[in-house]
Amino acid sequence: GLRCGIVGLPNVGKSTLFSALTNIQNVAANYEFATIDPNIGIIDVPDDRLDILSEIVNPQRVVPATIEFVDIAGLVKGASKNEGRGNGFLTNIREVDAIVHVIRCFDDVNIVRSVGPVNPVSDKEIIEMELQLKDLESVDKKIGRIERSAKSGDPRAKAELEVLKQYKATLEQGKNARTLEVSEDEKKAVTDLFLLTMKPMMYVANVDEKYLHEDNSHVKALKEAVSKEGANIVKICAALEAQIAEITEKEEKKMFLEEYGLKESGLNRMIRAGYELLDLITYFTAGEKEVRAWTIKKGWKAPQAAGVIHTDFERGFIKAEVVKLTDFQKFKSEAACREAGKLAIEGKEYVVEDGDIMHFRFNV
Numbered sequence: 084g085l086r087c088g089i090v091g092l093p094n095v096g097k098s099t100l101f102s103a104l105t106n107i108q109n110v111a112a113n114y115e116f117a118t119i120d121p122n123i124g125i126i127d128v129p130d131d132r133l134d135i136l137s138e139i140v141n142p143q144r145v146v147p148a149t150i151e152f153v154d155i156a157g158l159v160k161g162a163s164k165n166e167g168r169g170n171g172f173l174t175n176i177r178e179v180d181a182i183v184h185v186i187r188c189f190d191d192v193n194i195v196r197s198v199g200p201v202n203p204v205s206d207k208e209i210i211e212m213e214l215q216l217k218d219l220e221s222v223d224k225k226i227g228r229i230e231r232s233a234k235s236g237d238p239r240a241k242a243e244l245e246v247l248k249q250y251k252a253t254l255e256q257g258k259n260a261r262t263l264e265v266s267e268d269e270k271k272a273v274t275d276l277f278l279l280t281m282k283p284m285m286y287v288a289n290v291d292e293k294y295l296h297e298d299n300s301h302v303k304a305l306k307e308a309v310s311k312e313g314a315n316i317v318k319i320c321a322a323l324e325a326q327i328a329e330i331t332e333k334e335e336k337k338m339f340l341e342e343y344g345l346k347e348s349g350l351n352r353m354i355r356a357g358y359e360l361l362d363l364i365t366y367f368t369a370g371e372k373e374v375r376a377w378t379i380k381k382g383w384k385a386p387q388a389a390g391v392i393h394t395d396f397e398r399g400f401i402k403a404e405v406v407k408l409t410d411f412q413k414f415k416s417e418a419a420c421r422e423a424g425k426l427a428i429e430g431k432e433y434v435v436e437d438g439d440i441m442h443f444r445f446n447v
């Protein structure tokens with residue numbers, strides 16, 4: 084599965100958040116949680132559309148989409164220089180597909196910070212600098228490796244070297260690798276490096292519960308700093324999320340949320356933001372046995388999307404019958420949708436859209 088790594092300086096609320104995540108009922112029941120790394124949580128993606136479908140179809144079971152979160156603790160100032168521990172954490176970050184950066188935006192004199200008074204913008208910069216320094220090291224290493232062949236006239240090495248130098252300059256200016264504008268082809272010069280600052284990033288602003296409905300100065304400053312990146316900021320109160328996660332009863336949870344003027348938990352918002360950050364979308368299958376959400380990458384065509392269910396579906400793909408959720412809601416069944424002319428027959432080139440209800444036809 085695709086993974087979001089949760090990073091942040093010490094004492095910003097990462098563990099609180101991660102344990103809330105793994106505590107919610109959401110933790111995918113289909114997986115043997117005990118057999119995997121305790122720092123990895125496979126989390127159900129909350130999706131109202133599943134409820135809508137289930138109500139209509141009344142299936143034997145409902146299977147949501149899942150997403151993985153990894154708790155990557157231990158990133159501190161100076162980590163990139165630290166041969167020991169710090170570097171290990173950076174290796175863990177290399178293995179994730181996207182980064183969730185938790186930033187402390189709550190004031191609490193009892194919770195110490197190793198890096199002075201609460202300052203989200205500086206926290207963001209500290210973490211980013213560590214990631215950039217690590218990337219710089221990777222880029223430099225590769226430059227060292229190919230420099231000789233570039234000098235001796237190898238055209239490919241020469242072209243790669245040019246691109247690598249651009250990345251080097253970008254990182255040296257304190258910018259993230261992902262901000263450098265190069266062609267897809269040029270980008271290949273660094274794909275083997277799995278640069279940390281190339282990964283998509285979102286921010287979780289951890290605030291006191293009293294600032295959930297208005298922004299405090301920390302959040303305002305963070306929003307300002309992030310605005311140019313176009314990155315998503317999810318504001319939550321980790322301490323409150325930990326409490327919410329402990330409530331198992333649905334109605335009770337709803338009442339608790341209402342008390343705080345919330346429609347849903349911050350974790351739900353965060354999980355969905357993570358799913359989007361990974362560039363994922365969902366299509367559904369809706370049968371009486373099972374209503375299920377399937378995860379694909381944005382832009383996938385029907386056969387590839389079918390392959391997520393079974394490789395045979397992809398290999399033997401004939402066509403897909405596609406119904407839009409709003410039509411399904413209106414007509415209540417695939418057959419009724421067909422009769423109303425709301426069932427589209429799509430071929431190999433169809434690009435699956437988020438929320439499509441799919442029925443694949445295939446040869447075995």
Ligand code: GDP
Pocket residue numbers: 091092093094095096097098099100156189190191194289290291292319320321322323
């Ligand atoms: P980590 O080092 O980033 O994993 O941080 P922890 O999750 O261990 O949290 C550090 C401390 O901050 C703990 O004492 C938490 O109880 C506290 N904390 C976490 N989230 C919040 C919050 O939203 N508000 C307040 N006041 N304290 C929090």
